[in-house]
Ligand code: G6P
């Protein structure tokens with residue numbers, strides 16, 4: 001089995017490689033190929049992987065390349081996590097709307113639209129290379145905004161493209177923890193779009209457990225989402241939203257909190273990651289130690305702006321959300337070993353969520369085996385959530401069309417339709433701000 005990681009010089013690649021080390025034998029994995037357009041980043045990450053292999057005691061063979069065709073040729077699985085425009089782009093995505101009093105965030109709000117506009121053409125080109133060089137491969141996509149990107153690449157690869165995110169499984173794990181139960185014992189009714197989902201039910205053999213949890217202030221206080229959204233708001237919804245919905249339900253609070261913080265998330269990460277990638281020539285053990293320290297700092301401050309807006313002084317629970325690599329492994333294992341596990345993935349809707357058509361990519365539980373993921377029927381959902389999902393799918397599709405046609409009118413329409421953008425005038429100003437600061441975008445839309 002050949003597995004290719006596109007974005008192989010990325011900071012979270014050691015998480016994936018570390019997980020692969022554990023599973024390689026069982027999966028019959030012979031070769032891992034790391035592809036990146038930036039050779040220096042590959043050179044920085046490779047010793048970290050060597051460090052992991054040394055700790056593990058056996059080395060899963062890997063090689064690095066900057067030639068995409070070589071990386072993709074004959075692959076069985078392609079993992080892809082790239083950041084088009086790098087962290088410099090993320091800083092622009094976040095800061096332009098903030099300058100106009102609108103939420104600035106990596107994937108939610110105008111930031112996610114701008115991120116998608118530059119990412120989708122690159123991802124569709126990658127999908128075409130996969131279709132030519134590795135027509136039997138599965139594309140496991142982590143590239144954000146994962147929902148939009150997955151829907152766009154499905155135009156080329158159909159259902160062989162699957163989108164993943166660690167956020168839904170993190171929520172389920174934390175809710176199980178709040179209930180004092182193991183996640184594997186429970187059934188989680190989760191639905192929505194990527195970074196726009198809700199947990200509408202949790203069941204065990206006997207009963208529905210969510211109502212009692214929502215009535216229990218003490219348990220809710222022990223749950224990150226309980227502190228973030230507040231018990232009263234969770235009771236009003238009668239569901240537990242994905243953490244990213246904080247940016248919808250408490251948009252103004254987040255804008256204020258970000259404005260008061262010393263740096264936006266993107267700016268903080270830009271500094272932090274620059275320092276990490278600048279330090280080269282380390283031996284494997286030292287490279288691994290630096291990487292671990294950097295990662296700890298990154299995860300600890302994850303979503304800090306939302307927690308600070310909510311007045312939650314605690315740190316992010318690193319262990320309860322160490323799911324980035326677990327998600328990728330779970331999909332790989334379910335497909336390679338045909339386990340038919342149920343995983344929450346970004347897949348074509350078919351008829352899972354009745355508020356959307358069959359081709360819409362949604363984030364729902366799916367049975368995953370050798371033939372890929374098959375979404376489960378979610379059925380009816382509360383009308384407020386269904387309406388937001390339907391509207392955001394229109395925003396996503398307008399964004400995809402804008403990205404693939406280079407139409408400014410469509411880009412502005414996508415921004416203006418977004419519920420967090422208060423006016424068409426603001427949408428125009430945001431788009432003009434993006435064009436002024438991103439030469440690549442200016443070129444694509446001129
Ligand atoms: C979670 C989300 C990802 C997102 C990341 C941001 O893992 O599921 O989609 O990219 O958080 O974390 P960061 O450390 O980059 O702010």
Ligand code: MN
Pocket residue numbers: 146164165166167195
């Ligand atoms: Mn995600």
